[in-house]
Amino acid sequence: MTTATPTRKHTRVVRGATAVMGGRRSLRPSPYLVFGTLFWVLMSAAAWRVPICCDFGQHAAVVERLKADLLNPAHPMADLPGAGSAYYSPYAVAQGLVAQLTGLAGWQVVKLTGPLNLLLLLTGLGRVVRTLSPRPWAPVLALAFMVLLWGTKMAWWSGYLGLMSMTGHLSFPSTFGIGLAFWIWASTARLARSGGPLAAYAGLGILSGVVLLVHPISAVAAMIGVAAFVAGWQRDWHARVVGRWALVAVVAVLVATAWPYYSVFSLVGDQSVDWIHKQLYTEMDARFWLALIGLPALWLRGLRDRRDPLVLMFVTEVAVIAYGWLSGHYTYGRILGLTLVPLQFALAVELAQARPWPAGRRFLAQATAAAAALGFLVQGGAVVPRSVDPVGLDQPPRWAEYDWAARRIGPGEVVLTDGYRPSRSLPGYGPNLVAPAWPDASLPEPERARRQRDVAAYLDPGSTRAERAAIVARYHVRWLLLDPSQKAPQEAVVVAWGPRTGEALARVGPGRRAA
Template sequence: MWFSCLVFALMVPICLWLPWGGDLGVHAATLERLRASLTHPGNPMVAEQTPSPYYSPWTVSLTLIGRLTGLGTFHLLSVGGLISLPVMVSGVFRLTRALTPARWAPVLAFLCVMLLWGPQVWSWSGFLSLTSWALSLSYPSTIGWGLTLHLWAFLPLVARRGWRWPDCLGLGAFAALVLLVHQFTGAIAVIGAVAFAAASWRSLDRRACLRVGSGIALTAVILALWPYYRFFSLGNSPEMDGIHKPLYQMLLAHFGFALVGLPALYARARRRLLDPLLLLFAGCTAVYLAGAVSGHWAFGRILPGALIALQFAAAVEVAERGGGLLVRRVLTPLVACGLLAGLWVQCGTVSYTVTGSSSLTRDTPVPHLDILSGYTWTTPYVRRGDVVMTDSYHAQRRLPAYGGYVVFCLFPDPFLKDWSVRRDDTVRFFSASASRAQREAILRKYHVSWVIAAQGDSPRRTPGLTHPVAVGPHGERLYRVSGYAR
């Protein structure tokens, strides 16, 4: 309880002042579209009426909170962080208690999950390092992970009860919720659920299997009936693979400290071959390696499942102190050194949270850019629903959070079939070799009203086609498109 209070004291300020980066724009844009139309929001980033996997039970729930309270988009993200925080903390506690009664195990588990990563700061949605968690506290991946931990913790209890009908149907509905909230985390949740069920295989007689099958069928029905997007049409795409290729690079630098959990998994395997953490690690590792062999780099998003198995195994074995010489002389010193090294690597996040400065580390992904006011300088001109052509990295990711649309969004969308065409048109528009006729055709094609050029760049405008209007605090330039060009 005292440790949970410390975690809350560290994380609540992050919820309140929003020092986030990364995917903030797309999640804020999702809430913006749902606030405008709860039933037909359209694509959150571009001006197209397509479904989107970002319209999940999580974002719909936050939108309903906003309608009841009148809170704005960014305040709703703060509320989301305040909700995710206790769900995540209690999830770590409940899963640890499902694995061991050892008193210090929950505290060690939380420390291992936050700090056992690698010697280089790593931040990616769905990866639960301290830095990554701090930057994505209100994102679907975080609440998805909290729900996943509760799901896994509930499975041993369901097995002891004999796989009753209400329990199995409840598990099915809960699994569907996780899959709809965040698909990548949901895939890890399913592998973990299979692992925990397999660990309790002795309780699975014919009737129990029938009840478990009914829960699986309920999961499929809920996924098929979700109205905002077609879950079974998500699939994989070359664009999705491209952005996930870094998950197969610099593995020791990003995740090396987690390897201290391997002796713990070995100790657990010697006692019980069907250990749930061992099965979780094996299942996620198999999927990860399949992605490496096939070139489907998006499979790399399964990696946090293997890492969390190592982290929980290390915490439980050290807390129980029952593994003999292997634990006392090898594992405990390794975990202690790993935690200290992880704290040193990520001390910039702690410094930023407490003091607002990340000077304790030279290489930190915590942004200094004031995200809340990052594109408020465009709002006097760009109206809600206006389309903006831009080659600015930050504008492509964040501008839709302020009501406008962009022609091309950096986030691949399985339902946006012309994603690559939009990318090519954006490159062509800002190319020095593009003619006025080509640029004008592109502006007409997407009904563009504004152009934002990145710092040090320009749209190489043709007289009469675009007119300068404003300059942002970071050097980006806003141009108005002439009426006849639209």
């Protein structure tokens, strides 16, 4: 039988999903479709089994407040107005609408968002890598390197795409923002190379505005990527081209400005969370050194083309991180996770090249395989349950649940606690706190600090009953959640104990429920 030669157009149609053999179309999924699907199933299951921990309660609380009032949500964690809170992004409002329509709890909606975010991330990754290389295995390698090539000390932070970190942060806005950023990069690359209709540029501007609203710090890295692809691949610069790229910027700004819940531009220069992010700059060598194996691949790309987008992206992101350190605006360190992407993707593209390989590439492949294996030893516990783990891999955090307390606390009722974990988890079930755990634009920092002092004063063993009563009345406190080492005040009635932690839930004062 003579094998028919497919036309270029035909090849584009069947690439990845089908193959042309003997003049007939034969279904054959691409390697990335197979391995990406397997990864989606495995990681979705792994993330689902991780209990509520860390910042999850904050995001679930946001959905609860939007579920209660979609147009005028309260402060995410306190019995206060929520006007101006940056948590009320288009992403969160969509989650709140789903919660209203389905009746699901905030934490349930946030959990269910994880697989959708992962799907956006995986499809975006595939699109970006295909703009860099036509090789079918390049996206598979890019995915493997993205989740494994980090460091030998755990990097657990929202927006970090390591295997372990993804289990806890898959359902967060940062993951959605990064997935959207990948799609933005792919669209930018296509427009820079081949151009497109005016609507395509306007659409890119809309997506850019959305990512800016959903996760502003990820938007910094996203826009660096856009600039890198435009600077690297846009060759013909004339008035029409300049106008179209200007349209992208104008539409993005208009979308961000039109959002009614908060002003994203008010966050410029805001240092209220810089103290939290200073720790991102600690132990960077231990957290990220495995990714540096991608430097030779990135260096080769730079030698071939000084305007290579991955090289431009990496250099610019490193400069932004350095600025964050030198200026004290440590929040810019949040782009560290995406700064590794050019290294990881460049390595994937280099190793996906057709054989025979030169000696240098063979050595790079062997070193990468060893680094990936080491990365799995560090992070493999994310997907390997303890029950079937033969070597004792590190596992994701397993915080105690607070549903036992939430069942007794009415929606919007105020809880006084200074516990690290309950103050981060309990609001995700609907209750409010006297002192929110995180800074928020809808509550001035001096007021949040005053509330923290009042919590400490109430729990001080030397406080008088009158002093405690004044604090209860001031914040409409209905409940106390006490650590086992803390003694319940005389006027409090303990109604339940935490099954794992021994914490006590006590009722005080008449309180009131938020409207």
